[in-house]
């Protein structure tokens with residue numbers, strides 16, 4: 001069980017890190033190709049769309065795990081510890097709700113991606129790739145978010161879990 | 166009614182501490198459930214569309230470049246250089262603090278790193294040299310804002326993308342106001358130093374290895390990397406050779422090459438760690454961009470801004486008055502919200518008003534970013550002040566007197582820009598023609 | 599598709615003589631010609647059906663961006679939209695042909711093909727097959743020309759010039775076929791790119807040249823008319839087929855009236871826009887020799903047609 005946890009977390013990190021590096025490299029190659037070789041590579045647009053989607057959704061999943069999403073926490077300063085605990089439980093449920101909506105939106109994205117294909121043609125492929133390759137990032141990323149969020153259930157609802165972020 | 170409940174749900178979630186992006190998603194679920202014309206497919210396509218902007222791609226790339234920059238120890242070099250420049254002046258440490266921020270701002274897109282990295286070195290040094298904790302913290306917080314005005318700047322990119330304004334023009338326009346803010350802050354620092362007897366400080370206290378006399382030659386040598394980075398990125402954009410996004414990708418590769426081959430940072434783990442941090446920072450901003458796109462669409466759907474636009478246009482609101490109100494609004498928002506979130510939500514909403522009043526989008530962009538960054542200094546919740554206070558071991562209330570003076574100076578600068586927009590527009594006009 | 603479970607606006611129970619309400623949408627702002635076309639069309643349908651069909655029209659993207667409107671008309675959440683042909687290629691790449699330049703050589707050629715019944719039926723049938731959209735009217739005729747910092751008299755004037763491209767491979771290939779050196783530049787950056795000389799030219803609608811003030815930084819506009827927009831007003835086909843014959847007839851009659859009228863308006867609007875560019879921006883118009891342009895531009899159309907084995911069909915329609 002613990003191994004699975006680690007594996008999932010590592011997969012999310014590895015994918016998103018690879019995507020950021022791909023993004024930087026592909027754009028850099030695009031610039032060099034244009035200025036040094038006067039040659040434009042339209043396929044880069046497909047690569048960047050692909051990497052941004054996976055970067056964002058996998059990165060967001062990690063941010064759920066590590067509670068790093070941008071938020072405003074003003075009330076905690078004025079609340080007693082027990083109130084903060086109740087507040088955190090409410091926030092936990094609300095975030096769960098938000099992630100569930102994201103999953104529903106992700107399913108819709110997945111379905112519309114299935115029937116659509118990329119408009120930028122890729123020269124070394126015989127037909128345009130389906131949009132599902134990057135639209136699925138929405139659903140997969142949201143499911144990762146759900147997993148990482150559920151993992152925190154114990155921290156929020158157990159007696160000692162009063163830690164403030 | 167529906168509109169009101171959406172807004173109420175959003176703010177309640179926000180205040181409770183639900184992440185901004187999730188607060189928006191929750192609020193936007195109301196129309197998904199209630200409006201026949203709003204379907205999940207539609208919502209997904211609006212969110213996904215927001216990832217396709219080429220301009221916004223500059224954000225993860227500048228964040229990545231900034232993360233890699235930590236591995237080049239460029240911060241130490243900038244401190245050395247600024248000491249070589251102003252080390253002999255009265256109140257040298259305060260001046261160094263401000264000048265280092267200007268330099269740092271000129272190579273880095275995000276300035277939150279400023280308080281953390283520069284503050285940790287300079288605040289203790291200033292306290293040792295006889296500056297009050299409160300002054301040291303305030304100078305650090307206030308000068309860190311310069312980085313968002315001087316290009317490259319993630320906030321300016323976000324603004325450019327939201328307001329469909331040239332990022333190149335915004336970048337060039339930010340140079341003069343950024344330096345202007347720096348100079349006004351240095352004047353106050355000089356007055357403070359003249360009144361309070363503050364001293365200079367040993368090199369080692371500010372993390373410089375050599376205890377010998379600072380050499381201009383060494384400073385020059387240390388300046389090669391930051392200067393070349395600045396030239397590639399900013400001059401590249403200014404001359405129109407690259408777009409901001411392309412420049413950002415070049416910055417990533419260039420900083421990596423310097424870190425790996427020149428500074429000989431070969432620890433793979435460290436690279437993974439900074440890249441992972443850049444991934445998280447980028448993802449949290451991007452998911453917010455997608456959520457904000459959804460919110461602004463929902464608000465457009467209910468025509469939420471129309472009454473305000475009609476009111477302003479019917480009452481012949483002058484652009485000047487509107488910009489003043491805009492400044493107040495963004496200072497307020499910046500105090501309570503993370504700057505990107507605030508802009509992502511409010512810039513698209515106010516855009517039609519600006520267009521209606523025919524306000525120069527570049528001027529509005531600089532004013533917006535300045536005001537929102539000023540908000541991060543303003544008590545009680547300004548992020549930069551909180552962070553600097555923590556480093557200095559004081560609190561924001563005690564810093565109040567200094568903060569108010571800096572805020573006043575800053576507001577005067579914004580006011581000058583609103584009244585004389587030429588301060589902002591003259592450089593882009595000069596350089597682009 | 600399961601996404602239109604709560605569509606209360608358009609219940610699929612239409613008997614002849616019963617009144618029905620439809621929702622139409624476009625992302626074009628209400629004062630644009632394309633939005634006006636859609637509004638006029640829906641009003642004429644209301645008129646032709648003696649008020650039995652009524653419309654709610656959303657303009658200016660209030661109910662979604664281009665991509666989401668397109669998805670919504672497919673899923674049936676929205677009944678009718680204005681769409682350009684770009685999206686159709688997501689389902690069948692043969693539609694890329696309709697986005698190529700010099701599909702139509704000039705106004706006369708455009709009107710002959712578009713306004714004659716059934717000339718484009720090959721494409722209309724494809725659309726019904728996948729993704730299930732019924733074309734009810736054509737709209738468009740808005741022209742694209744080349745704005746530049748140097749005068750263009752012939753296609754060879756473009757040799758080696760840095761021309762702005764929006765990043766689509768089709769646009770890049772077009773510039774390359776003309777001998778130019780395409781440079782990808784965001785739409786927001788075109789003005790400063792022309793100003794700094796990063797790009798020496800760009801191909802845009804006359805509207806964009808005025809609204810984005812490109813006329814201030816580009817001295818010349820070559821009236822190439824290389825692209826005359828061909829837009830489709832489409833309905834969800836299931837929705838369309840659920841209509842009674844009388845209602846279908848009303849839609850057809852409305853189209854017969856509105857389509858030629860508003861296409862003609864598009865060409866009139868071009869003349870007005872040209873006057874604005876000349877008077878307010880001091881732009882010089884050139885009238886380049888089209889033969890070479892047409893020949894080089896049509897390479898793309900032929901290439902795509904050959905790839906999908908429809909060369910005969912395409913030649914039949916457009917030659």
Ligand code: NA
Pocket residue numbers: 262263265266279283304305306308309
């Ligand atoms: Na500083």
Ligand code: NA
Pocket residue numbers: 269270271272273274275311312313314315316317318
């Ligand atoms: Na900066």
